[in-house]
Amino acid sequence: MNTPDLAAIRAQFPILSEKIYGKDLVYLDNGASAQKPRAVIDAMVHAMEHQYANIHRGLHWMSERTTDVYEQTRDLAAGLMNAASREEIIFVRNSTEAINLVAHSFGRHLLKPGQAVLISEMEHHSNIVPWQMLRDACGIELRVAPITDDGELDFPAFEALLADGKVGLVAITHMSNVLGTYLPAERVIQTAHAAGALVLLDGSQAIVHRAVDVQTLGCDFYAWTGHKLYGPTGIGVLWGRKALLEAMPPFLGGGDMISSVTFAHSEWARVPHKFEAGTPAILEGIGLGAAIKFVQNLGYDAIAAHEAALTEYGLAHIGEIPGLTIWGHAKDRGGVISFTMDGAHPHDIATLLDRQGIAVRAGHHCAEPLMRRLGLNATARASFAAYTTYGEIDALVAGLRRVREFLA
Amino acid sequence: MNAVESLYQSVILKHSRAPRFRVELGQGAAACHCRNPLCGDDVTVQWRAGPAGAIAEIGFTAEGCAILIASSDLMAESVLGLDRDRALKKARAFRAMLDDGPEIAEPTLASFAALRDYPARKRCATLPWQALESLMSGDMKCQS
Incomplete structure (x- = not known):
C-alpha cells in the first residue's frame, strides 16, 4: 500500500483521529482487537x-x-x-x-x-x-x-x-x-x-x-x-x-x-x-x-504486502534499541512484535508509552505456558493492522528510547 | 514531563533500583503473600515486632514492575517503628487514596495518587499495602 492508499484507509476509521493526552493516537494493540471502519459502524x-x-x-x-x-x-x-x-x-x-x-x-x-x-x-x-x-x-x-x-x-x-x-x-x-x-x-x-x-x-x-x-x-x-x-x-x-x-x-x-x-x-x-x-x-x-x-x-495481497513491509521495518528499528530483546524469530512471521527491555518491566513500558499516546499490550498475552517456556513473566507487544503507518512505528521507537532513558 | 513520568522520576526509580527493604527476614518472621493474577505481580511482606509490639523489622520480596517494587520499599520505610494500629491506619489510608480518597500527608506516598488514572496499575502500588494490612489486622486472607 502506498502512502495515498494508506491515508484513504485511515480516513475510514474515525477513531484513528482521536487524541490521547493531547497526542495523536498510535494504536499498536491490533492483536488484541482492531478498530472499526466506517462501513461496519454504519x-x-x-x-x-x-x-x-x-x-x-x-x-x-x-x-x-x-x-x-x-x-x-x-x-x-x-x-x-x-x-x-x-x-x-x-x-x-x-x-x-x-x-x-x-x-x-x-x-x-x-x-x-x-x-x-x-x-x-x-x-x-x-x-x-x-x-x-x-x-x-x-x-x-x-x-x-x-x-x-x-x-x-x-x-x-x-x-x-x-x-x-x-x-x-x-x-x-x-x-x-x-x-x-x-x-x-x-x-x-x-x-x-x-x-x-x-x-x-x-x-x-x-x-x-x-x-x-x-x-x-x-x-x-x-x-x-x-x-x-x-x-x-x-x-x-x-x-x-x-x-x-x-x-x-x-x-x-x-x-x-x-x-x-x-x-x-x-x-x-x-x-x-x-x-x-x-x-x-x-x-x-x-x-x-x-x-x-x-x-x-482492500484485498489480502495488499494487506499482506503492507504488513510484511511494516514488520520488517519494525523488527529492524525496534531491534536497534539498546537493551531491547525481541522474542520470536520464526522465518515466517507476521506483524506481532513482542519485546522486553533490560531494567524495565513490560507494564512500566506500557504505562510510559501510553502517556505518549501509544497503545501497546503488556502482560502474558493469555499465553502463560509460552511465557514460562521463554523464561519470562510478561512481554510488551506491538501489533500491526492494515492501517498502521511507518510513522507510527517511528513514534513507538522514539517512545521506547524515551522509556529507556527513564527506566534502563 | 507528565504526572506519571514525574512519579517515575522522583520516586519510583530511586526505590525500585535500590530498594533498601528488599530483604528476607527469615524463619520466625510473620509473612503475607499477595499476588495479582491479572498481571503476575507477586509480593511477600515479612515483619517482626519489637518488645513494645511496634514494627521492629520489615522486609519484602517481590516479582513485578517498578511501581510494585518502589511501593513495597516506600511502605516498609514509612511504617518501620509504627505500632500495629498506626501501620494499619496508614495502609487503609494509602489504599483509600488510590480509590479516589484524600491524599495522605507524606509527600512521597501521596505522589502515588498519580496512578488513580491507571486502574490497571493501581493494584501494583496497593498490593504490598494489602499484605501489610493483612499482617497488621491478623486477617491473613490476602485477597488477590
Whole structure:
C-alpha cells in the first residue's frame, strides 16, 4: 500500500483521529482487537435505525429483511475462507466459543477415552483450557508439542507425538499472538492426517493478515473472531467440514437449533443452525458482513504486502534499541512484535508509552505456558493492522528510547 | 514531563533500583503473600515486632514492575517503628487514596495518587499495602 492508499484507509476509521493526552493516537494493540471502519459502524447503525427485528422465525417484512442481511454474512464468511458450502459456517461469539464448541461436540462425543488432543507450547489460553477441561472430564490425553528457541513448531517432536496413532485431534494456532510465528499449516495438516488425526486451526490472528483457504489448507476445523478482523465484538466463526458437523451433537440447546420439540424428545435442526442456539448476535453479524467486505475490498495481497513491509521495518528499528530483546524469530512471521527491555518491566513500558499516546499490550498475552517456556513473566507487544503507518512505528521507537532513558 | 513520568522520576526509580527493604527476614518472621493474577505481580511482606509490639523489622520480596517494587520499599520505610494500629491506619489510608480518597500527608506516598488514572496499575502500588494490612489486622486472607 502506498502512502495515498494508506491515508484513504485511515480516513475510514474515525477513531484513528482521536487524541490521547493531547497526542495523536498510535494504536499498536491490533492483536488484541482492531478498530472499526466506517462501513461496519454504519451497517450496524443502519440496521438499528431502519431494518431490525429478530431473525429466522418472523413472518413479517422487518424480520425477513434482517434475516437476509444477517445470512449474507454467512455467504461472505464462506467466500472469505473458500468454504465448500455456507452450511459449514457456524456463528459463535468468538474463537474461544468456537474451540469450546469443538471440545464439547467433537471432543466429548467423537473422541474416545485413550485418544489424545495435541496442542503446542505457543497456544493462547483459549486453545489450552477447553482441552484441559475435556481431559479432566473424559479421560482424553492432552499432549503439548514444543517450540524451538526461535519460536517455530519443533517439527520432529511434533511428528514423534503423533507417532503412536493415538492423537485424534491436533488443535494449534495458525499464527502466534505473542511470537508472530506462522505455522507451516499445510505440512502440519498433512502430517497429522497421515497419523490419523484431524486438525483444528486457531485462526484468530492469521485470518486478519493473510488469505485463508480451508480447502487448500485441508484442515478440518478453523476458528476465528470478528473483532480482530475490523468487525464488532461478540461474533466469530467456526468453520468445520460438513460431514463432521453433521456427525457432532449440538453444543448448546434452546431455540433456533431444533426442528421439533416435545417434552419427551427434540429433533435437531440441520447444520449450521444445530449449533446456533438462541437469538444470535444479529447486529454484530451484520457488522461482520461489512468488515469482511472491507477486507475483501482492500484485498489480502495488499494487506499482506503492507504488513510484511511494516514488520520488517519494525523488527529492524525496534531491534536497534539498546537493551531491547525481541522474542520470536520464526522465518515466517507476521506483524506481532513482542519485546522486553533490560531494567524495565513490560507494564512500566506500557504505562510510559501510553502517556505518549501509544497503545501497546503488556502482560502474558493469555499465553502463560509460552511465557514460562521463554523464561519470562510478561512481554510488551506491538501489533500491526492494515492501517498502521511507518510513522507510527517511528513514534513507538522514539517512545521506547524515551522509556529507556527513564527506566534502563 | 507528565504526572506519571514525574512519579517515575522522583520516586519510583530511586526505590525500585535500590530498594533498601528488599530483604528476607527469615524463619520466625510473620509473612503475607499477595499476588495479582491479572498481571503476575507477586509480593511477600515479612515483619517482626519489637518488645513494645511496634514494627521492629520489615522486609519484602517481590516479582513485578517498578511501581510494585518502589511501593513495597516506600511502605516498609514509612511504617518501620509504627505500632500495629498506626501501620494499619496508614495502609487503609494509602489504599483509600488510590480509590479516589484524600491524599495522605507524606509527600512521597501521596505522589502515588498519580496512578488513580491507571486502574490497571493501581493494584501494583496497593498490593504490598494489602499484605501489610493483612499482617497488621491478623486477617491473613490476602485477597488477590
